[in-house]
Every structure is written in C-alpha cells, then in structure tokens.
Amino acid sequence: MSYRVLLVDDHRILTEGLKMIFRNNSTFDIVASTHSGAYALALLKAKPVELMVTDYSMPDMNGLDLIRQAKALFPDLKTIVLTMHDETSIIKEVIAAGADGYVLKKCAMEELAQAMESVVKGKPYLSAEVGQRLFQLAKQPEPDEPLTDREVEVLRLIIKELTNKEIAAQLFISDRTVEVHRKNLMRKIKCANTVGLIKYAFANNLV
Secondary structure (H helix, E strand, C coil): CCCEEEEEEHHHHHHHHHHHHHCCCCCCCEEEEEEEEHHHHHHHHHCCCCCEEEECCCCCCHHHHHHHHHHCCCCCEEEEECCCCCHHHHHHHHHHHHCCCCEEECCCCCHHHHHHHHHHHHEEECCHHHHHHHHHHHHCCCCCCCCCCCHHHHHHHCCCCCCCHHHHHCCCCCCCHHHHHHHHHHHHHHCCCHCCCCCHHCCCCCC
C-alpha cells in the first residue's frame, strides 16, 4: 500500500529535498507541499491524504493550530511535526493536540522515514532526544523556564510599543521569529496578551 503524504514547511530546500528522497519510495507518495497552514487545510479538503508532515513555525499559523484544525476535519489523519523546536512545553502541547510523531530537524532524514512508517501503523514516534526530555519531565517536573537573552530583548522592545516588523528590523531577524519569541514569552510568563507582558517586565525590573 502507498500512503499519500502532504508536506507543510516554508523552507523550500527542505521540501524539495524530501521529495527527492521519497521519489522512489514505494510506501510513501508525497502528493503535495505548501508553506501555509491555511493552504494545507484547503489541500486536505481537496486532496485527502493519510499522513501530514508539518513544521511548527509557519507564516500564518503554527503547527499546533494546524494539527488541531486538521484533526477536527479528518480524525484518522496521521500527523508528524518536523521542527527545530525542542522545548518540552511545545512538545507536550503538540502531542496533546493529536500529533502522532515529533521529529527534530537536526536528526537524520532516515529518522523521519522511521517515524512515518511507525505512525501509519498506528504507533506514535518521538525522536530519542524528545523522548528523553519527556521522560526526565515525568520523573521531575520542570521549573518555570527562564527567559533567554533574546526573549528579554524582544520583551523590552514590545514595552516600547514597537511592532513585530520594527522589532525584526532592529534585531536583524524575521517577523516570524519575532512572533515565535512573543508566543514563547506569553507561554513562559503565563499571560494572554501584551498587558501581561508589560506587567511582568515592570515587576521584574526589565524596563
């Protein structure tokens, strides 16, 4: 049996590379690829697949939201997150949303093939490093995650009421990276909006 696969990642080099790797694979047929979460949902409706491999960070929505919406539409769809993010909190959220596999991009592509073969057979798959992190967390819950130096930089610029585009220009990073930092700040600080970030910054003498 050949399983139809949808790739969702805004790194064209990665998607084209994966297409080449699986070109002669008799088990998996990559039928479509896109850089957009919204377009991925449209593709799923127009051309149903058995497996979706998606990045976590994308321009229009993150992999967590994409998986939630895709699973709501197609409960039997198998999903794997292929990402550079190794934060335990993100891993837990993605698994809770229904992801069947979680593979780090720094791992060899051979591992992605193993993950794909595993999840289509109904067996969840985690990169070894991801599994180890979750195992350690189960043994001893993590303390609150400290803010990174870059997150503090972004927070200070948010306090100055700079937009994502302005922050990106000042720090020489992309708008999408700023958005990821903003979401990580809200997650770590446990707030739902910019007001919460401002209160945290003043309470912790970051301004």
